[in-house]
Structures are given as structure tokens and as C-alpha cells.
Amino acid sequence: MAHDHTEIDFADWLPMLEQEAELFTPVYGDAAAWLREWQPEPELIADVGSGPGVISCLLADTFPQARVVAVDGAAPLLEAARSRAAEHGIADRFSTLEAELSDGIGELEYPADLLWSSRALHHVGDQRAALTEFARRLAPGGALALLEGGLPSRYLPRDIGIGRPGLQSRIDAVQEDWFSKMRAELPGSVAETEDWPALLTAAGLRHTASRTFLLDLPAPVSDEARAWIVTTLTHRRHGLADGLDADDLATLDRLLDPDDKASVHHRPDVFILSALTMYVGVKPV
Numbered sequence: 001m002a003h004d005h006t007e008i009d010f011a012d013w014l015p016m017l018e019q020e021a022e023l024f025t026p027v028y029g030d031a032a033a034w035l036r037e038w039q040p041e042p043e044l045i046a047d048v049g050s051g052p053g054v055i056s057c058l059l060a061d062t063f064p065q066a067r068v069v070a071v072d073g074a075a076p077l078l079e080a081a082r083s084r085a086a087e088h089g090i091a092d093r094f095s096t097l098e099a100e101l102s103d104g105i106g107e108l109e110y111p112a113d114l115l116w117s118s119r120a121l122h123h124v125g126d127q128r129a130a131l132t133e134f135a136r137r138l139a140p141g142g143a144l145a146l147l148e149g150g151l152p153s154r155y156l157p158r159d160i161g162i163g164r165p166g167l168q169s170r171i172d173a174v175q176e177d178w179f180s181k182m183r184a185e186l187p188g189s190v191a192e193t194e195d196w197p198a199l200l201t202a203a204g205l206r207h208t209a210s211r212t213f214l215l216d217l218p219a220p221v222s223d224e225a226r227a228w229i230v231t232t233l234t235h236r237r238h239g240l241a242d243g244l245d246a247d248d249l250a251t252l253d254r255l256l257d258p259d260d261k262a263s264v265h266h267r268p269d270v271f272i273l274s275a276l277t278m279y280v281g282v283k284p285v
Contacts, residue, residue, distance in 0.1 A: 011076040014052055016231050018080070021054035023228050024274070027213045028055050028118070031147070031278050032062040034211060035114065038143040038282055042066045042113030048105050048134065049120020050096075053081025059116060060090045067093045069108060073100040102126075102187060104133050111139035118147040122179075125188035131203040138283040144205060146279045148196060150212060153274035155229045156255075160269075162262050163251030171236055174243035196279040205281030217272040225272055229264050230256065 010017070021028070042063055047056040050070035060068045068090070070081045078096040085094035099106035101124045115134055124130045134144055152172045159165040183189060192199070197207040217225050237252045244252070258265045 010051070010072075010074045014077060014080060016235060017051045017077070018054060019224075019228050019231055021051065023224060023272075024215055024276070025054070025058060027215045027274075027276055028058055029062070030213050031145070031211075031276075032059055032116075034278075035116075035143060035145055035280065036062075038208060038280060039063075039114045042142075044069065044108070044110060044112050044139075045114045045116065046071055046105065046108060046112040046137065048115060048117040049101060049123070050077070050081055052077050053084045053096075055116065055118055056081055056094070057084050057088045057090065059114075060085070060088070060094060063114075066113075067095070069095050069097055069112075071097045071099055071101075071105050073098065101130060105137060108137055111142065112137055113139050113142045114145065115142065116145045116147075121146065121148055122183065123186070125183075125186035126190045127192050128190065128199055128202060131199055135200075135203040135205050135281070135283060138205075140283055140285045142283045143208075144200065144203075144281045144283075146196060146200070146281070147276055148279070149194065150277045151275040153232070153272060155232075155270050155272050156264075157269055160251075160255075160262075160267075162254055163247060167248060167251055170248060171240065171244070174240045175236070177243060178240060197281075200279060200281035203281070205283055208280045208282050210277060210279045212275050212277045215272060215274045215276075219269050219271045221270055221272060226264065226270060229270055229272065233264060 043066060045059050045066045045068045047059060048071045050056045050072045053070050056068050056070040072078050075098055078098055081096055085091050097106045101120060115138055121127050121130055138144060154168060156168055200207050233256055254260050254262055255264050257263050264270050
């Protein structure tokens, strides 16, 4: 069965995006606090590719004097972001902007002092052009915080006692193949060496630093963490089925069966270990 790798309905991903962002909030919080080294008191923050606004609201909490604009191409996600901002009591300094990142980021009221983009840029065909556009929307001295790359998450031992050992490594290999096809099929796709510091420099920014942030939730995990593992494996099971062999699919089905004691619903050995890397570039004054 053929798949169009560019047809991703992010609105359908709303529950998963919220679940993941909330679980990873400690990582995003550490990253946001680190950005104070470059922007201690930004007036305007743009969260580009904001999704449902979990990180947007976290940025508003981290920088209580700032106005925050959540930018995304999916109206349902922006509606969720506005609702979340109202619940957090920050609606008076929170707004949304609907814009497809491949077409730019729309018209900000004034240049951003901090532009945050978390795992959104790779959905744009020409990433170099997008970074140049991001840099253009920064105020002099403004910082671009780009979260891309890192390491694949791990949540199972290599040998889980069912199926062949190394299941997650094989899933990762299929995911990488899917990702490459997705990138190649994007409109205006340009193959690019993912040297993010060099790309930030090419966009006219001064590369300042990069840092990797770790989410380490050892076993036994919370109910929320276990639920995320179930969601993630379910997503992989359906999205990558064409690339996995029958034995691995059968193992995944057991891992996702709530009636199977070997499933992730019940296993005491599941954990979460994930590394996310952030790159910072600063616009010359």
C-alpha cells in the first residue's frame, strides 16, 4: 500500500501532541530557562509550529512580562492553544496566528525577541529558506531557539522476553526511512545536510550554543508516562506497518494488548529515556 507522506493531519494528532508536550514539560522548561542567557526579558515571543500551545503557555510562564504568539497552520490546534491560555490566565498577553510554515510565518505585530521552533521545521520542504525567514522576523539581538534532532526515545529493554530482541532499534530504522520519504515528498523539498549551526549561520545569525536536554523517567513509570508509551507504540504500529516484518508486528500487537500481561499496559520494566537538542542563534545588533 502506498502512502502520501506529506498528508499529515496534525489536527487529528491533537490528543497525542498534548499528551507528549505535557509529559516533556520538564525538558521544555529547562530549555526555556536556559534561553534566559540570551533573552532575559523578551517583549515578544513567537512559538512557531506551536501545535496545541503547551509550550507556548510554558514560555509565557517562564517570561511573565512577554507577549506570546502561537503560530501554526492547523486552526483546531490554535483553538486548543487559545483555550489553554485562557485556562492559564494569560489570555490578555497571548494570541494566535494561522500560517503554513512553508509560506512563511505570517505577519507578526512587531519583530520577535525570541522565536522558538520545536520539531516543526522538518515539515517544511526548504528548511534553509524557512530559517532565513525566521531570522528576518527577529529583532536585532533577538534569539532563535531551534529544537531539532537529539536521539530516539527508548522505553523498553533490548530483550523484552517476547519476539526478537532489539525491537525498538528496528522500529527506529523504519521510522528513519519513513522520515526520509516524508522529507523528499514535501513541496519544494531541498536535500540539506542537517548541520543546524551552519544553517543558522547561513541565515545570518551568530551561532551561540547548542545543548541537549534529557528526559529520564526510570521504571516504574507514572500512569501518564505509561499512557504516552501506549500512544506512541500504537502510532508506530499503524504508521509503520508496511515496513515492519510479521514477527515484529505480532510482538507490537502483544505489547499493545491490555489483556496480555507482557504488554506495556502491565510491564514493570517500561521507562522513558529521551534526548532533545536545542540550537540557538542570535541576530546581530
